[in-house]
Amino acid sequence: MSISERKKKILAAVVDEYVRTAEPVGSKAIASKAGLGCSSATIRNELAELVSLGYLEQPHTSAGRVPTPMGYRMYVNELMEKQRLSLEETEDINRRMNQKLRELDDTINDVSRLASQLTDYPALALTTRTAVTIKRFDIIYVDANTFIIVVMLSDNTVKNKLVKLPVSVDQKLVQRLSALFNSGFTGITEEAVTPLLINSTERAADDTMGVTSVIAAFAIEVLTEAQTPTASISGENRLLSQPEFRDPDKAHRLMGYLSGGGYILPPEESMEEAGEIKVLIGPENVAEELKDSSVVIATYDAGDNTKGMIGVVGPTRMDYSAVAAKLSILAAGLSRRLGSGEAPPEGMHNKLIIKGDTGNE
Amino acid sequence: MSISERKKKILAAVVDEYVRTAEPVGSKAIASKAGLGCSSATIRNELAELVSLGYLEQPHTSAGRVPTPMGYRMYVNELMEKQRLSLEETEDINRRMNQKLRELDDTINDVSRLASQLTDYPALALTTRTAVTIKRFDIIYVDANTFIIVVMLSDNTVKNKLVKLPVSVDQKLVQRLSALFNSGFTGITEEAVTPLLINSTERAADDTMGVTSVIAAFAIEVLTEAQTPTASISGENRLLSQPEFRDPDKAHRLMGYLSGGGYILPPEESMEEAGEIKVLIGPENVAEELKDSSVVIATYDAGDNTKGMIGVVGPTRMDYSAVAAKLSILAAGLSRRLGSGEAPPEGMHNKLIIKGDTGNE
DNA sequence: GTTGGCACTCTTTCCTTTCGAGTGCTAATA
DNA sequence: TATTAGCACTCGAAAGGAAAGAGTGCCAAC
Numbered sequence: 001m002s003i004s005e006r007k008k009k010i011l012a013a014v015v016d017e018y019v020r021t022a023e024p025v026g027s028k029a030i031a032s033k034a035g036l037g038c039s040s041a042t043i044r045n046e047l048a049e050l051v052s053l054g055y056l057e058q059p060h061t062s063a064g065r066v067p068t069p070m071g072y073r074m075y076v077n078e079l080m081e082k083q084r085l086s087l088e089e090t091e092d093i094n095r096r097m098n099q100k101l102r103e104l105d106d107t108i109n110d111v112s113r114l115a116s117q118l119t120d121y122p123a124l125a126l127t128t129r130t131a132v133t134i135k136r137f138d139i140i141y142v143d144a145n146t147f148i149i150v151v152m153l154s155d156n157t158v159k160n161k162l163v164k165l166p167v168s169v170d171q172k173l174v175q176r177l178s179a180l181f182n183s184g185f186t187g188i189t190e191e192a193v194t195p196l197l198i199n200s201t202e203r204a205a206d207d208t209m210g211v212t213s214v215i216a217a218f219a220i221e222v223l224t225e226a227q228t229p230t231a232s233i234s235g236e237n238r239l240l241s242q243p244e245f246r247d248p249d250k251a252h253r254l255m256g257y258l259s260g261g262g263y264i265l266p267p268e269e270s271m272e273e274a275g276e277i278k279v280l281i282g283p284e285n286v287a288e289e290l291k292d293s294s295v296v297i298a299t300y301d302a303g304d305n306t307k308g309m310i311g312v313v314g315p316t317r318m319d320y321s322a323v324a325a326k327l328s329i330l331a332a333g334l335s336r337r338l339g340s341g342e343a344p345p346e347g348m349h350n351k352l353i354i355k356g357d358t359g360n361e
Numbered sequence: 362m363s364i365s366e367r368k369k370k371i372l373a374a375v376v377d378e379y380v381r382t383a384e385p386v387g388s389k390a391i392a393s394k395a396g397l398g399c400s401s402a403t404i405r406n407e408l409a410e411l412v413s414l415g416y417l418e419q420p421h422t423s424a425g426r427v428p429t430p431m432g433y434r435m436y437v438n439e440l441m442e443k444q445r446l447s448l449e450e451t452e453d454i455n456r457r458m459n460q461k462l463r464e465l466d467d468t469i470n471d472v473s474r475l476a477s478q479l480t481d482y483p484a485l486a487l488t489t490r491t492a493v494t495i496k497r498f499d500i501i502y503v504d505a506n507t508f509i510i511v512v513m514l515s516d517n518t519v520k521n522k523l524v525k526l527p528v529s530v531d532q533k534l535v536q537r538l539s540a541l542f543n544s545g546f547t548g549i550t551e552e553a554v555t556p557l558l559i560n561s562t563e564r565a566a567d568d569t570m571g572v573t574s575v576i577a578a579f580a581i582e583v584l585t586e587a588q589t590p591t592a593s594i595s596g597e598n599r600l601l602s603q604p605e606f607r608d609p610d611k612a613h614r615l616m617g618y619l620s621g622g623g624y625i626l627p628p629e630e631s632m633e634e635a636g637e638i639k640v641l642i643g644p645e646n647v648a649e650e651l652k653d654s655s656v657v658i659a660t661y662d663a664g665d666n667t668k669g670m671i672g673v674v675g676p677t678r679m680d681y682s683a684v685a686a687k688l689s690i691l692a693a694g695l696s697r698r699l700g701s702g703e704a705p706p707e708g709m710h711n712k713l714i715i716k717g718d719t720g721n722e
Numbered sequence: 723g724t725t726g727g728c729a730c731t732c733t734t735t736c737c738t739t740t741c742g743a744g745t746g747c748t749a750a751t752a
Numbered sequence: 753t754a755t756t757a758g759c760a761c762t763c764g765a766a767a768g769g770a771a772a773g774a775g776t777g778c779c780a781a782c
Contacts, residue, residue, distance in 0.1 A: 026744050041756050044745070062745050062762050138501050140511060148519055150501060150511055158509050158521045236598055237616035240609045248601045248609060255598035387775050402725050405776070423731045423776050 003053065009036055010046050011055055012079040015067050019319050022243045024064030069282035069316060072294070076279050076320050083321040090329055093118060097333045109232045111310055111334065116235030118326045119312050122258055126231040127308040129155070132223060134186045139178035139215070144168040149215055151222050155306060159222045167209050176205045181215060190223035233258050244315040257289040258313060275299070275331065277324045282316045292316060296323045298331035302338045310334070364414065370397055371407050372416055373440040376428050380680050383604045385425030430643035430677060433655070437640050437681050444682040451690055454479060458694045470593045472671055472695065477596030479687045480673050482603075483619055487592040488669040490516070493584060495547045500539035500576070505529040510576055512583050516667060520583045528570050537566045542576060551584035594619050605676040618650040619674060636660070636692065638685045643677045653677060657684045659692035663699045671695070 003011075013033060017025040027040040027047060047065050050056045055071035058064070067075065085093075096114060108125045115123035136152040145168060150160045180201050185193065193216065202212040236255045245251040280295045296318070297311035310330055312323050364372075374394060378386040388401040388408060408426050411417045416432035419425070428436065446454075457475060469486045476484035497513040506529060511521045541562050546554065554577065563573040597616045606612040641656045657679070658672035671691055673684050 024744090028744080038754095039756055040744095041758090042754080045755085048746080058745085060763060062743070063764075064744065136501075136503060136509075138509075140497075140499050142497060142513065148497075148499075148511060148513060150509060150521060152503065152509060152523065156523055158523045160511060160519045160521045162513065162517060162519045235620070237613060237620055240613035240616065246609050248607050248612065251609065252598060252601035255601065259596075259598055385775090389775080399723095400725055401775095402727090403723080405778095406724085409777080419776085421732060423774070424733075425775065 003050075003055075006036060007046055007050060008074075008079055010043060011050060011067070011071060012075060014047075014050075014056060014065055015071065015075045015079070018066060019317050022317060024059055024066050026064035029064070067317075069284065072281045072316055072320070073284075076281070080321045083325040085325050085329065093326065093329045094333055097330065097337075107334075107338075108230055108308075109234070111330070112232045113234040115310050115312060115327065115330055116238060118330070119314075119323050120235075120238055120241070121312045121314040121318070121323065122233065122235045122238055122255075123310065123312045124231060124233045124258070125308065125310045126229055127302055127306055128229045129227050130305045131189050132226040133189055134219065134223065137178065137181040137185055137219075139174050139181070141171045141174045144170070147174055149218050151219065153222070153226055155226070155303065157226065159226075161218050163214055163218075165209075165211065165214075169209065169211055173205065173207060173211065177201075177207065177212060177215060180205050181219070185216075185219055190220060190227065193220050193223070239314075242315050244317065254289055254293060254313075257287070263287065275328075275335070277328055277331075279320060279324070294318050294320075296320065296327060298324075298327035300331040300334040300338070302334070308334065308338075364411075364416075367397060368407055368411060369435075369440055371404060372411060372428070372432060373436060375408075375411075375417060375426055376432065376436045376440070379427060380678050383678060385420055385427050387425040390425070428678075430645065433642045433677055433681070434645075437642070441682045444686040446686050446690065454687065454690045455694055458691065458698075468695075468699075469591055469669075470595070472691070473593045474595040476671050476673060476688065476691055477599060479691070480675075480684050481596075481599055482673045482675040482679070482684065483594065483596045483599055483616075484671065484673045485592060485594045485619070486669065486671045487590055488663055488667055489590045490588050490663075491666045492550050493587040494550055495580065495584065498539065498542040498546055498580075500535050500542070502532045502535045505531070508535055510579050512580065514583070514587055516587070516664060518587065520587075522579050524575055524579075526570075526572065526575075530570065530572055534566065534568060534572065538562075538568065538573060538576060541566050542580070546577075546580055551581060551588065554581050554584070600675075603676050605678065615650055615654060615674075618648070624648065636689075636696070638689055638692075640681060640685070655679045655681075657681065657688060659685075659688035661692040661695040661699070663695070669695065669699075 010030060013030045014025050017029060017033065027043040030043050030047075031038070031040040047056065050071075051058065051065065054068060055074055056065040057068050059066060097111075108127065112123045112125035115125065133154045134151055135154050135156075136150075138150040138152075140148040140150065142148060142162075145165050146163065147169070148160055148162050150158065152158045184197065184201055198213060198216045201216070205212060236258050239245045239251055239255060245254070276299055278297045278299070280290075280297070282294060283291050285291055285293070285295060290313070292315075293313055294316045295311055295313050297309050300308050300310065302308040310327055312318075312327060314323070371391060374391045375386050378390060378394065388404040391404050391408075392399070392401040408417065411432075412419065412426065415429060416435055417426040418429050420427060458472075469488065473484045473486035476486065494515045495512055496515050496517075497511075499511040501509040501511065503509060503523075506526050507524065508530070509521055509523050511519065513519045545558065545562055559574060559577045562577070566573055597619050600606045600612055600616060606615070637660055639658045639660070641651075641658070643655060644652050646652055646654070646656060651674070653676075654674055655677045656672055656674050658670050661669050661671065663669040671688055673679075673688060675684070
């Protein structure tokens, strides 16, 4: 069901104003602001209709209007001006990103912190990783009790571990093991690391001291860890600067949820195409704790079939357009660096496709 | 200047009660509680004197008494019952620590999180590292454009980096470089990595493609990073459950300070002997933001001349004895795992030496 | 030195009043 | 028919005031 042009303008004005001031907005304010040449009385009529349509609500008779989640949805889907950041801002973001990025692992923290700084909301970053295998397996002999395991994974991350044994091993054994692991344990996923495989490796290496199992344990650990989604949240405290979280209990509850690594997105629909931005408004969130907050999430391509997400959590009264624009730049930057290379080049303003929950009604 | 036994008991009772309830405590409450057989009127007289001595204060005439920082100081230095945790609690802490610990690097986050969980206050963990050198240098050849640098440091941490080059290198060169770095760059500190050294290595390796400088840059990076103190803070949101931080602005300010990695301790006196616990009460803190909070810090031995600290930040009304006891166990556990081995064995209750700021007046 | 008693103080809480922003409606107007 | 001006009305927020209660300080008695 569609609504008149003027209603749309008014709705947009209400949202803009409310986002700015956090106060219910009255008919006068709109009349004096939006460029539609009509008086507050007319606006009042329109507002009343918007209320009955479900886009706005009144905290109480005789207060101004406040957008409902449905109102925000409409705003985000149709009315919002897709904000284009100025060249300076874009460059600033890219510069700050460049300073920070090394490899994915160290990155995820930095990225969420950066997102939080840019938007002034709490931010989270996460990767879901798809099946990972070991690409190379090396063991460096240090001394009779010590060696270093170095594992390179299919996503080109490298993990290492220093192993100190209570018993002495000779260098030959280590070399044998290194060779065996490098042939037997590469190219397989975690499930394929069976006790059978470990046993046969142990026998083949003529290892009587249980070194094999130590190494195998590390292999499993690395594979498991690499497949476990990692999440990082920063800037929870920024919530406190939002008027809707003046109530410490409310703030505490949400912050607790966030820093508990609470799952922000439902798993089924967790991953979008890289480059898209997803907005979940209030009750559209599955987690009870987020029912009156909103989440904006950008998906990026982290290479090797891996997608990652950066998102921002805030009150439903959130500056969706600014947040979406900034996240979009961040995500594009990440895709460019980490991804398999189909991302647009740095300078380019990307399209900013915004997807809703379902494009409801 | 010393005060009577009874005054001490009363002071202790005031602190205990205030810590528990967060409400100013009145004469009646003390009379009915502390085991001293005298009536509320007597207590009132004593309280009045404690106020004039500066150990207590009244928010206003006709409210109960609240300890001053000086009162807390007295309490911590002399009156506090050094809490001994039950065996179960101790074991619980140790178990939870065991689950988590791998190497120092991953640990620091886990430790601060654990400390925060245990005490229910925000916690921070940090290490200052002393001069670190490289102990071993290996380069693993992967393919013509790719190799892995593996560096083992004097503190037995291992770092690696995957290097992808735009040009092809041959395996021989990599081997030469590996050998050269392993002899030339080991045992030296960061400052000793001079352009001169890098140049001579480059020539010796007959490297015309600038590979040497890439590797040297990594060496420098690793050394620098290893010497940079790392800090980690968790559980900031727990502040919100403390009544003194019901004011969101206050909470926000402190949380902002904390998560900005604010320096909690003055550098000069930053490091104590491992095993000691240090308490900084209210205005004893140097940072303006902490002037009405307290900090409890335990120092642990992280091995290889490195000391680390775990600390907890809370309101001055803090359960010092419980926090100190828990941190002490944590610190001992860390020393045992990471340290050079003089820490007491696990089961043992350690002495819990508590040091003040200065043992003032 | 200790205790009971009592007047006094000061905050907290609750109630009432006032104020004002903003509405909804009606009647006039284009 | 759509818009506007005007006006009574509503309801929350802010301001004022009275009552309640906790706790003190001090005095006189023990």
